[in-house]
Amino acid sequence: MKKNLMFLAVAAIGLASCNSGLKKGEGGMLYSIHEDKDGPTIKEGDFVAVNLIAKNDADSVLLNTYDSGQPSPSLVPKPQYKGDIFTALGLLSEGDSATIKLNADTMFKAMGQKPPGFKGKYVIYEIKVAKVISKGKLKDEIFKDRISQYFKTEGDKLKNAEPGKISKYVADKDLKVSKTASGLMYQITKQGSGPKIMQGDTAVINYTGQLLTGKVFDSSIKEVAQKNKIFNPMRPYQAIHIPVGVGAVIPGWDEGVQLLNKGSKATLVIPSKLGYGERGMQPIGPYSPLAFEIELVDIIHPNPNAPKPAMPQMLDAPRAQAAPQQ
Missing domain, CATH: 3.10.50.40 (Chitinase A; domain 3)
Known part of the structure; x- marks a missing residue:
């Protein structure tokens, strides 16, 4: 007892x-x-x-x-x-x-x-x-206007802070980046061989993406996903296939991949204007610069002998009306 x-x-x-x-x-x-x-x-x-x-x-x-x-x-x-x-x-x-x-x-x-x-x-x-x-x-219109103004103010803060976040990340990681005219920053960490991939090719890529806070939000590599507690048992972890230069991925990827040849590895630091922009995409917030570690595992060239798909017949699109004369 x-x-x-x-x-x-x-x-x-x-x-x-x-x-x-x-x-x-x-x-x-x-x-x-x-x-x-x-x-x-x-x-x-x-x-x-x-x-x-x-x-x-x-x-x-x-x-x-x-x-x-x-x-x-x-x-x-x-x-x-x-x-x-x-x-x-x-x-x-x-x-x-x-x-x-x-x-x-x-x-x-x-x-x-x-x-x-x-x-x-x-x-x-x-x-x-x-x-x-x-x-x-509050009337609905005034309430909605105050919310819109809040989002604009917060968006302006994030946008103005972005260059500083990028500079700090590059300095903290001691990256030796090159910068393209668009604002993409990159460092080739392993040089591959052969010609660079070109528009129309398909890139076979392994990658890991992170916010500049260091938070990994996506990876094609199982061990990386498990280590960073983002593992999804329903997902196949393998290199992904990306058609190059046709807007299938964010602009920073489309441009960055074309800097590589087979076997190359690179770090891409992508400003939000080349990423997910002012809207973001969960878990990526508005005006969020991103960093990717990518490896171009293989290049698949288009088959020149493959039959070209027939172009569908389309009706004439409506033309925009001219503005009325004042």
């Missing part, structure tokens, strides 16, 4: 230490507000931009908005269940920071599925509220 009581006491102490400093909110949500600024709390329908790091119990990072260099924007929906992450946001205002701890089973049940490979009892969020635009009684 005493042993049982001792076990329960130890378990209670362990549970208390796991949730040390956290308060209990709706639906079993646990939270701690670290910075509590003045201002209205976030409400359903408001626009928010938050920086957050989501982890499991073992500190394995599930999501980190700091990697993309910008907070995650959202219109605040109605909570899916009592004590979800949107319930937690309702405790915060602009400038606040908090730790939010949610039961994983309850959370993923509401979402419809648990991410493959997820382990742990909780999902833990470290949140910093960067911006709140309250909907309140």
Whole structure:
């Protein structure tokens, strides 16, 4: 009996230490507000931009908005269940920071599925509220205009910061880059042999792509994907085939690949105008320069004897009407 009581006491102490400093909110949500600024709390329908790091119990990072260099924007929906992450946001205002701890089973049940490979009892969020635009009684047009202005201001900041990010990355990595007229920077790290690949050829490439923060977001190499915890068991890890010079890939790749011959390896530092531009593409944020390690494994030349595909017959396209004379 005493042993049982001792076990329960130890378990209670362990549970208390796991949730040390956290308060209990709706639906079993646990939270701690670290910075509590003045201002209205976030409400359903408001626009928010938050920086957050989501982890499991073992500190394995599930999501980190700091990697993309910008907070995650959202219109605040109605909570899916009592004590979800949107319930937690309702405790915060602009400038606040908090730790939010949610039961994983309850959370993923509401979402419809648990991410493959997820382990742990909780999902833990470290949140910093960067911006709140309250909907309140604002007319939709004014509300949308304020959100658009926020995106423009943030976009201008990212755009103006891009040259400095590129210069710092090149210096920190001690790269000896050459720069093309378009702004592409490259360093041949291993020289191949034979003629360079040309437009119309197909490039067979192994690659690893990363943000200039060092975060690897994609790779054709299984070991690299596993090391950087982006491995997808549904994906075949092998060299990819890219038709060259026909706009099948981002401009920085199209130009960079044509600098190589078979067997070459290179580092490409690609400004956003040659990448994903002002819009970005998850997990790549707007105005994000990128770095790629690429290897031109093989060159496949077009077969000159292959039959040319028949050109489809097309109706005349409508002509644009001339502007009326004033």
